[in-house]
Amino acid sequence: YNPTDTTFSRNIKMDSGYGIDFSATSDSGNGTTGNELFDDYEEGTWTPAFKAQNNSSNADTQVLDARYTKIGRHVTVIAYIKLTAHASGTTGGVAYITGFPFTNVSEHAPLSVGYWANWNANQMFVTGTVQPSDTYAVIRHNTSAAAATQNMDYDNNLQPNSALIFSAVYQTSQ
Numbered sequence: 001y002n003p004t005d006t007t008f009s010r011n012i013k014m015d016s017g018y019g020i021d022f023s024a025t026s027d028s029g030n031g032t033t034g035n036e037l038f039d040d041y042e043e044g045t046w047t048p049a050f051k052a053q054n055n056s057s058n059a060d061t062q063v064l065d066a067r068y069t070k071i072g073r074h075v076t077v078i079a080y081i082k083l084t085a086h087a088s089g090t091t092g093g094v095a096y097i098t099g100f101p102f103t104n105v106s107e108h109a110p111l112s113v114g115y116w117a118n119w120n121a122n123q124m125f126v127t128g129t130v131q132p133s134d135t136y137a138v139i140r141h142n143t144s145a146a147a148a149t150q151n152m153d154y155d156n157n158l159q160p161n162s163a164l165i166f167s168a169v170y171q172t173s174q
Helices: none
Strands: 039-047 051-054 062-073 074-085 097-098 111-117 125-130 136-143 164-171
Touching: 051 062, 051 074, 125 164
Parallel strands: none
Antiparallel strands: 039 062, 051 097, 062 074, 074 164, 097 136, 111 125, 111 164, 125 136
16 A cells, blocks of 8 residues: 555455454444454355255256355355256155255245246246255145245256246355
8 A cells, every 4th residue: 555646456365254344333223233343345256056956966057147246144046957967866855956056054045036937837936045054955846826935846846847947045154
């Protein structure tokens, strides 16, 4: 830093454990005041994949887009994926999306689906939940107006060329 120069030509770098401290503007509101140190920002790509619950391997998945942004403990992911082939062996059980870039805390988090195509069965609504204390989501759906969402069975619903565009927002402890 040159004090006579009014422009910066480099990034500001914080040592580990340090950041921007907002405690001087502590607002209690209706909650309790917690940590007010902003010390982490990250963005990048990740590798989501379809997976059947009863198979130890992920299915062959084409990743058309998969990005994340992490601000503090808050993680936002987006992805566009297509199932290209089932993994060898069983395809039974619940349909999963694996490979989330950070482990979710011990609570469910919503996965919002904006597009789905080429399913093996008709779908009325598709959604999902990022699972507690893990790096995968359960795909949930319903096939009739009178039904609540339920775990999607991989075998009966997904087939090669099934596609999904989704986003999720969840918290991590990191």
